[in-house]
Amino acid sequence: MSSKDAVAVAADIGGTQMRAALVTRGGELLDRGAIDTHPDDGIEIAASRLAELVESLGNGNGNGNGRVEPIGMGISTAGPIDPDTGTYKNPPNLGAWDEKSMKPNLASRLKIPVQIGHDATLAAFAETQFGPHRGAQNLVYVTVSTGVGGGIIANGEMVTGAEGHAGEVGHITVIPGGQRCNVGCDGCFEGNASGPSIAKAALAHIDAGETTAIWEMAGHDRERVTSKVVFQAADAGDVVATAVREHAVKAIGIGLGSLLNIFDPEALVVGGGVAQGLAARWDEVVSSVKRFSLAHFQHNPRVHLTTLGDDVGLLGAAGLAFRHER
Numbered sequence: 001m002s003s004k005d006a007v008a009v010a011a012d013i014g015g016t017q018m019r020a021a022l023v024t025r026g027g028e029l030l031d032r033g034a035i036d037t038h039p040d041d042g043i044e045i046a047a048s049r050l051a052e053l054v055e056s057l058g059n060g061n062g063n064g065n066g067r068v069e070p071i072g073m074g075i076s077t078a079g080p081i082d083p084d085t086g087t088y089k090n091p092p093n094l095g096a097w098d099e100k101s102m103k104p105n106l107a108s109r110l111k112i113p114v115q116i117g118h119d120a121t122l123a124a125f126a127e128t129q130f131g132p133h134r135g136a137q138n139l140v141y142v143t144v145s146t147g148v149g150g151g152i153i154a155n156g157e158m159v160t161g162a163e164g165h166a167g168e169v170g171h172i173t174v175i176p177g178g179q180r181c182n183v184g185c186d187g188c189f190e191g192n193a194s195g196p197s198i199a200k201a202a203l204a205h206i207d208a209g210e211t212t213a214i215w216e217m218a219g220h221d222r223e224r225v226t227s228k229v230v231f232q233a234a235d236a237g238d239v240v241a242t243a244v245r246e247h248a249v250k251a252i253g254i255g256l257g258s259l260l261n262i263f264d265p266e267a268l269v270v271g272g273g274v275a276q277g278l279a280a281r282w283d284e285v286v287s288s289v290k291r292f293s294l295a296h297f298q299h300n301p302r303v304h305l306t307t308l309g310d311d312v313g314l315l316g317a318a319g320l321a322f323r324h325e326r
């Protein structure tokens with residue numbers, strides 16, 4: 001087997017699902033699987049179920065010579081997490097795993113080196129390893145989705161911070177006095193641009209008695225008022241929906257513009273459902289970023305939608321395993 005054919009085991013662990021794949025050095029996913037996480041069963045049971053999933057990968061896909069031996073395993077996980085030990089630190093979606101790590105269990109059972117990283121940081125790392133921004137030494141990845149999170153690569157290194165908390169771009173203040181996020185910050189990026197915050201802003205207009213097509217389109221059901229419905233109503237010319245969308249785009253512009261100013265990245269890559277929902281109006285997002293960034297970004301603000309899709313976590317995990325290959 002030439003080193004070009006080498007594969008890594010990649011895993012992506014979230015609060016509801018654990019995914020695993022065999023990934024080549026070039027970023028091709030050879031085989032993949034997924035299981036439910038069930039975090040409340042405890043980290044030991046989850047680790048052993050993940051190991052079983054990994055052991056099932058690649059079987060029957062070979063040429064009769066047996067399974068390709070992976071060079072190592074990388075794991076992308078929701079955090080916060082200590083990137084050296086893989087120890088979770090009060091993780092909101094994996095609460096039962098606090099102060100515990102999967103790393104020793106998996107390394108001894110699978111008999112390969114195991115590396116663990118925070119999902120947003122590894123998404124940024126994946127963008128520097130695969131796809132159109134491959135080779136970038138400075139890259140910021142921001143997901144605008146149910147929450148707003150980020151990962152930072154600076155001078156070719158993953159920025160993790162003193163205790164693994166770096167990259168919380170969602171909680172920088174962008175609209176002082178604006179909506180609060182679940183954590184309670186006063187007018188942060190997440191509180192003014194995430195999917196739930198867009199829905200909350202729309203509902204505030206509806207509750208104030210303003211007439212808007214959003215309410216009809218959501219079937220008069222508060223639960224169905226989503227960023228997607230707001231964007232659809234705005235596209236149809238609804239005044240309230242347009243105002244809500246413009247507020248979110250302003251918040252995104254301030255947040256991303258500040259990140260551009262601070263990190264001067266080769267690319268600022270944006271993913272997540274809200275960002276994808278703005279794909280058809282990406283020029284407005286770019287204009288907003290320009291408005292809130294310095295003069296040298298005006299002709300090329302370097303803001304791009306991700307092209308790596310849902311596999312960004314697996315690709316980042318694989319990239320981490322290859323980076324630690326001996």
Ligand SMILES: [Zn+2]
Nearest residue numbers: 171181185188
């Ligand atoms: Zn916040």
